[in-house]
Amino acid sequence: MSKMSRRDFLRTVAAGIGAVTLSRFLAACSPSPAKPAATPLHPLATVTPTSPKEGSPSATDMATDSLPQPTSTVASIPDMVVARNGEPEALVRAALAALGGMELFVPKGANVLVKPNICVAYHTYEYAATTNPWVVGTLVKMCFEAGAASVKVCDYPFGGSPQEAYAISGIQDQVEANGGEMVYMSGFKYVATQIPNGIELKKTDVFSDVLDADVIIDVPVAKHHSAAILTLGMKNLMGVVRDRSAFHRNLGQRIADLSTLLKPKLTVVDAVRILMANGPTGGNLNDVKKLDTLIASADIVAADSYAATLFGKQPEEIPYIQAAAAMGLGRSDLNNLRIKEFSIGA
């Protein structure tokens, strides 16, 4: 290779910078934004039981998700499934079967992002500070069984490094054993995103893999949290935004605002073990209650509402559930929901 002269080098660098600038300019001008503002609607979304029923709060942003197309098979699908008394894998399989099968949520070729709660690198799953690894692993496996092209799993822990947290939680092992990919949430991959339907939170930087995913599956572990009272499905989504300190003021409303942007097709609340106190970090087994329960729903508000009752709370007591229900993001009227509860009795 001939030696490059200084002038040629500078010229090449200038051309490179010019190309980058131009491509950014073109990307900005293109009619369809490179990053979708919300997860694309998948063809089977019509069967998700979030469709506003009579009397349920209707909101404009829910309209897209509620094309009326009820069929006889769909009608038998409940709004929410609560599976009890079984091993994590059996609970997930039974709950998804009762919801109509993973195929309803994950179409063939979809790129799926599973968001568990891996908030700290301090303890193993028995402490219920992080989502049960077998719940996450089974979901990954079922996504592939349904024909998913890729399944990514990520969270950004606030205590300890991501690599430690991924390993200590046990989630990395289970995800990788089932063919999924653990993704580190590097700083450069956050995208400034508008939240058009947000009331207080109008924009925030969101991890781009979440925005790019065809399907988001939200897998929180049900935990005590002093600021939010409980951390459940909607609170768990805060893990994909960069600036979490922007959430302090009016936390409940802002969590609900974020839920207008990030809409999981499926929310699976891990209540195999729940953390009753000293959350979200945990560390004391006396605070952990083993319930062997799993809540699954396409309606994140409904799933959170039911999960609140596991702690003896009413949905109205949790500010973000209240705010989300008021915005019509889902239903918190547990009495009117079609809930299928069953025990596996393993």
Place this chain on the structure above:
Amino acid sequence: MMKQETTTEKPQKRKIKIGRPVGPWVTARKITQYVALAIFIGLFVISRQGVWAGNIVNIPMRLDPLLELGNTIASRTLVAGSVVALITVILTIVFGRAWCGWLCPLGTVLDLVPLKGWRGKRPAPSESWRRVKYVLLVIILMAALLGNLTLLFLDPLAIFFRTLSTAIWPALDQIVTAIETALYQIPVLGEPLSTFDMMLRPALLPSEPIFYRDTLLFASLFLGLLLLNIFAPRFWCRYLCPLGGLLGWISRVALFRREVGEDCKGCQLCMQACPTGTIDPARNYASDPAECTMCMDCLETCPRSFVSFTPHIALADDMPYDPDRRAVLISFGTAAAGVALFRSNLLAKREQPFLLRPPGARENNPDVVAMTRCTRCNECIRACPTSVLQPAVFDAGLEGLGSPILITRLGYCDYSCNACGQICPVQAIPPLSLEEKRLQVIGKAFIDESRCIAWSDHQPCVVCEEMCPLPKKAIQLEEKEVWGPDNVTVKVQLPHVLRDACIGCGICEYKCPVSGSAAIRVYIPQTEVPF
């Protein structure tokens, strides 16, 4: 062993290029230098991951006899792991200062940046400058005897790794992140960039940006050290390096030494090639084994192969720049006066409220300001994954220069990490198990109620409580009705620190959303040092 035999009657002329010695010995040396540099940097990178055990990744430091000797004298204890330093001592007894010429990473970097063009025809500084390194060495060892290790700050390995940790790696991370961020805007590059980043982090670069307070200072010191090459090649190694002084001293009895044949015609090519300038025409082109780094440049430069390296059992000649009794006595005096002056300042008596030492170091060092066992090698700093550990500049007075201190606004002591104690080569930080470290008190958090969002603004904020890693949180919330902004009462959760429970990990201070200094800060565990 290394003698170049010349078989023909007439010594063969070799093609040589002035100033650029080439040949098998020089090639072997350069390869060794680069491999050693790569290994040293590799161990540096790995030490941040916690992949390998601390007592493996800290081997470079344990090879350093100056650090181990200083620590042994100052602490009056022999740490078992320090025997590794004997490898370097034996190497020196056999091959002289080969460590300096073949292995030392700082020496290799100085060779890579010769700055020959800038030096021009400038004559080298006076030979008496060579004495400085011996004087420094004597001061360091004398001060160690008096319980002070501050000047080990100048150890070449410590300088090299400190610069890597506090300046080069954070800057590299910033540059890579900036490039990634720019390229990520190009849609087609998204996937390859993600893949590239997954290979890079956390293996080579940190997953979260790291910050050091005095990056610029440490970078400037290192740059200054490189720029000294303008005055003479390897200026640092010739005149200043205290480790070089120690190894030079040992080299006076070294087995293999440079020898010049009697037929030498005095062409001076070896003298011009010698990076340490120790080849003296006045002494028939002989060199001082204490200065020679065994780089073999002269061997490969000599047109008629008069230079050889052969075994001798003899003491090297005294040189005019070797410290005489007077210089040694003055060094003793300087060390004693310096240590006494350090000991008589306010800090030594009262400490500083934010002088947070690594877990267990406060208990393990007889003097927490001077850190009497700490060799300033900064291994703990490079192992710390959150960069909460930083080298003190003036935080612990001049005495504590270079010792590790926790800056809890820039990082926090990770509840699932005990790397610093595992990597410390001299147990200035005790090798606590994770369970022990989780109970080790580093400091105590205090809330500044006049700045706290909950206490002063009556806005909901309990980040400190949320972050507290303890199984029974050391920050508890009190729900209280307070006067709100519009003369109405509002309910707000007010954080309180349970001081008996707090271990001072500092994650509350690190994450406190108040701008500038945090509204919750970690102080030293006691308010006054008991005497």
